[in-house]
Amino acid sequence: MKDFLKRKGKVLFMFLFLAGLQAMGQTSGPKVTETASLPVQSVIKGKVVENGTNQAMEYANISIFSSRDSSLITGGITDVNGEFRIGNLVPGTFYVEANFIGFNKTRINNVRITPNNRQIELGVIELEPATEEIGAVEVVADRARVEYKIDKKIINVAQDINAAGGTAVDVLENTPSIQVDIEGNVTLRGSSSFTVFIDGRPSVLSGSDALQQIPASALETIEIITNPSVKYDPDGNAGIINLVMKKNILSGFNGVVNTMIGTGDKRRIDLTVNHKTKKRNLSFGIDNNHQQFSGENESTRETFLNDNTEYLIMKGDRSFTRKGFGVKGGVDFYLSDKTTLGFMANAGQYNSSSLSNGLTHHYTVPLTLDEYTVNTESSERKNDYVSGNINFLHKYNEDGSHKLEGLFNYRYRNGDDVEFQSEIVADANFQPTDIYDLQIRTTEGEESNDYRMKLDYTRSVGPDGKLEAGWQSRLDRETEDYLFEDFDPETQQWVNNSNFSSRMDFKRDIHSVYSTFSNKMGPVEYMAGLRGEYTDREIQHAMATESYKLDRFDLFPSLHLSYELFDKSQLMTSYSRRINRPGGRDLDPFPSYMNQYSIRIGNPALEPEYTDSFDLSYMKRFGRSFISLEGFYRVTNNLITRLNQLGDDGILYMTSDNLNSDSSLGGELMANLNLTEWLLLNTSVSVYNYKLDGEVLGQSVNRESTNVDGRLNGTIKFSDNSRMQLMGMYRGPSVSAQGDNKGMFFSNISYRQDFMNKKLTATLSLRDAFGSAKHEGSSSGTNFNSTYKFKREPRVFTLTLSYKINNYKMDRSDSSSDTNEMDFEEGGF
Structure with a gap:
């Protein structure tokens, strides 16, 4: 009867969850007194x-x-x-x-x-x-999905079965402080200006592109650092997302292979193997993925010129594909107990493509124009990348509190972004004729070489103090070629259009020094630091008579405080100054053709934007559960603002300028609750006020919105070998300088089953179970209004299989004991 009631309880919870009811509870554990x-x-x-x-x-x-x-x-x-x-x-x-x-x-x-x-x-x-020995296989105890540290949140990827077979983006969909739209674009506390690290080093790819390429199965943890110390690069107003890759610590040969298939032509396979001895650690990995998504989009635009109102109504379907492959390898040499020398390299290709087929009705009131066209837009973006690094670590003492670390890192990217657009004249029923209204092709080529050299020195000061200091130089070189071609129907050839073809060379050198000091004063722990950066930037454009230069020095302070209370609760506060530097595309002054109704123009006079970020948080632990409340305030000055302006020719010109400032003030409540032995809840809700002050095209802009984001994740353990995870996420509406974005809700369901003493794991997932995910909004300005809506395919099923190779440890002499004992002697044990 007891087992029957337990099963009934699990099923009842699952149905309540899917119905949208939220249940929150808290448990109390025994208190531990701290001295x-x-x-x-x-x-x-x-x-x-x-x-x-x-x-x-x-x-x-x-x-x-x-x-x-x-x-x-x-x-x-x-x-x-x-x-x-x-x-x-x-x-x-x-x-x-x-x-x-x-x-x-x-x-x-x-x-x-x-x-x-x-x-x-x-x-x-x-x-x-x-571990629990079952034959030769180890079963590692569960860890909390989210762990809270003084300066970061740590997401234990293995505890998120919804992400099985997916990428880092799928893990982040259910992570506090993170928002993910239906196209896989990631924002951190509402900002896309964050930096992606892999094992503490900058990723070859950037932003969401990097997160969409890293398989979740290769990740140990993801660190969300909203207020990084000055040891880290200050780039990215919102902070840092650090992907910590799996490093198998077992001696001998071991590894894991994962494969995924999904509806709508989705598949992925990756393999990681490792061989470790006392003198070296050798690792190798490959991955290949192909994921295709379909969707529907529609948009409207009204423009007002010369007593005429012009309407542009578009509707159609869109598919986009992300695919790529990569090879990585590395070796660590343990030269001594205190010195390690490592080499790592990876290479691969990242491709993304899209295909849109649409119907356009273009007319004016009073009626002087009334045309129907069938449109096709296709694009293919291909990037080859190579990166490698040499790193060393030397410890001056046994525990590593006195050490020197060095790194040389090289990154190379080379690729083309090819887009094709055509419009065929049609009748009022959208039956196409053989007359082309438009046929164009654009090719944007990019090649970049980035070099990074750094040294970090750490030593203890007194019983609790620590001093860190470092130097770093970053050298970035980038070339962009833009080729615009019209199709000549008479010669059946593509012809270069010099009005839109261009070339740009970009150079940026950043030299940095930093120092931090941390210590304790009774129950108070603090860490203060200061970083100085000198930036030398130059842009040379083939069509310009002069180069555009930026030469400046910036200071970036940071401060972290933590107060440990006797009831196992913790109070923390932090401050950091951040920077968001514009990229090459934002700075390119030459017109870039998007379609016959829209043209993008970069602004070489753009300056970086600066953010002052403050955090205050409180965390209370209840055994393995905890509740945290975090308040934050972020203000950005010199804000890079995206502008849309209607020209006299009826074309919408898009550019950027440093016009405004914005601020976000709010709080985030997160709970990680082990309610019973079979039920774990992880939930968070974030409420913040977003305010935008400044001007756009000479007009004052003072806009604000109260934004609400929330998520609820429940894990039900049916047995040691089977569990289900249910997740729901809501992203509230928000405002921008010239528009509004509507809210969105979606949910995922996953079931995991272990076989063969946990060496084989199968995970079945359903994404966007209710088909509610969409991206919708509007924008307006002088003489124009526009709306847009995009909806991706709902209810995607995926099946993921994971097999562990030699994932075991040698049997201990006393396998029944869970305590390692040793005798203490002066000088060590």
């Missing part, structure tokens, strides 16, 4: 890291027991650096246990405090992920 700052004359201290990765483990539990009767004497938790310091201990013999949920416990015996030895340094304590 305050204690006298230094009787102290036990150390650092806890994850075995194999050496990643510091924050919030690990430290317990000190009497060796005489095993009674608990005192305890505490580790800080953001994995370090702990516990005092007020009387002389005696103790054993110390370090523990964290999902990891095996480590016990250090024979820790003695005497009147002559009151300070005990345990050094680095390693915790291994908890």
Whole structure:
């Protein structure tokens, strides 16, 4: 009867979720008392890291027991650096246990405090992920999908089964602070100005292009850093999205292969293998993907010129495809216990294409023009890329608190964006004739070479302080060629149109130095830093008589504060200054033909925009659950504003200028709730006021909106080998300088089943279950109004299979024990 009721409860929850009801609850766990700052004359201290990765483990539990009767004497938790310091201990013999949920416990015996030895340094304590031996296969305990750190949110990708077979974008669809539209375009707190890192290094591709190419199966975690310290590049007003790739820490040969198929011609396969010894670690991977999406679009435009109203009504279907392949490889040489030298390279090709077939009705009132056309627009964007880096790490001490890191990185991209447009004259029923009203072809070629050199130095200062300093140089070289061709029906040849063909050379050098200092003052932890950057930018255009230069020096400060409360809650605040630099396309002053009704013109006088970002957050933990409340304020000056202006020829000209400032003030509530052993809820809601001040084309603009974004993710565990995940996301309406964007809601459902002792996993997913995802809005300006709407194919099914190769560890001598024990001796254990 009990099992029957449990199954009924799971089914009832699933139906309530799909019906749109939200259930929130909270559980209370046992409180853990933390010790305050204690006298230094009787102290036990150390650092806890994850075995194999050496990643510091924050919030690990430290317990000190009497060796005489095993009674608990005192305890505490580790800080953001994995370090702990516990005092007020009387002389005696103790054993110390370090523990964290999902990891095996480590016990250090024979820790003695005497009147002559009151300070005990345990050094680095390693915790291994908890495993249950089933034959030779390891089963790793679940981790929370979202973890909250002092300066970032960490998304554990393995806990998001909705993303199986997808890309980093699919993971981000259900991530706090992130919004994703139906075309896979990502914004961070409403801004598309963010930087994508891969393992802390800039991606070869940028923005959403990079996120759409990285398979979710290759990711360990995703870090959302809204207020980065000055150690990171200040580029991207909204912050940084850092993709942390999987690094198998097992010795010997191991790996994983994933394959996905989906409705509507979608498929992906990727393979990652690893071979590790004590002297080196060799890795290799390949991936190939092809995903096609279909959709419907419609738009209207009204223009008012010379007492005439001109109407342009378009409707049609659109398909777009993203595909690519890549090869990556790397090797780390462990030259000594303290020195590592690594080499990594990847190469591949990223393609995207689209095909639109539409019907256009173009007429004026009073009626002087009334024409019908059948339109075809196709584009293919192909990019070849290569990147490689050399990195080294040298530790001056055992725990790595004193170290030197270096990196040289090279990135190369080369590709063409070819677009074809045609319009055939038709009758009022849209039956085409053999008369072409338009036939054009454009080819935009781009080639770029980017170099990056950096050095980072870190050393501890006192028991809790840390000093970091670094230097970096970034050298960017880019060439863009734009070829515009008309089709000559008489010669049946494409003819160059010099009015729109051009070439631009772009050069930008950025030299940076930074320093940060972090320390503790009782329960307060702080980190302050300052970064200086000198920028030398030059643009040379083939059709211009002069070059356009920018020569400036900028300062970027940052500050992070954390206050640890005794009830396992945490108060954090941070500030950083960010920059958004315009790209080559934004700066190109030559007209770029989009269609016969629209032309884009870059602005070489564009300057960077600057953002001051403030965060204040509070987090309360309940065992493995937590609730966090985060307030943020972001103001951007010198705002790059997109402008649409109607010319006397009836063509809409699109450009950009530094005209305005905007600000966002709001809060985000997030809860990660382990309600029962079979039900996990992760939910967040963000409410913020967006305000835009300035002018557009000489007219004052003061617009604001209250934006609401929310998501709810529920995971139901039917057994150790099967679970279901249900997700819903709502993105509220918002405003821009010349328009409005409407709201959107969509939902996904996924089911995962494990086979063969968890070596094989199958995941079935349904995306946009209710067919509600769409992109819709309007814009207006002097003498024009326009609307647009795009809807992508709904209810996409995907099936993903994942197989682990040699994913096991050697059996321990005592497999029944989940505690690693060792004796303490002065100087180490």
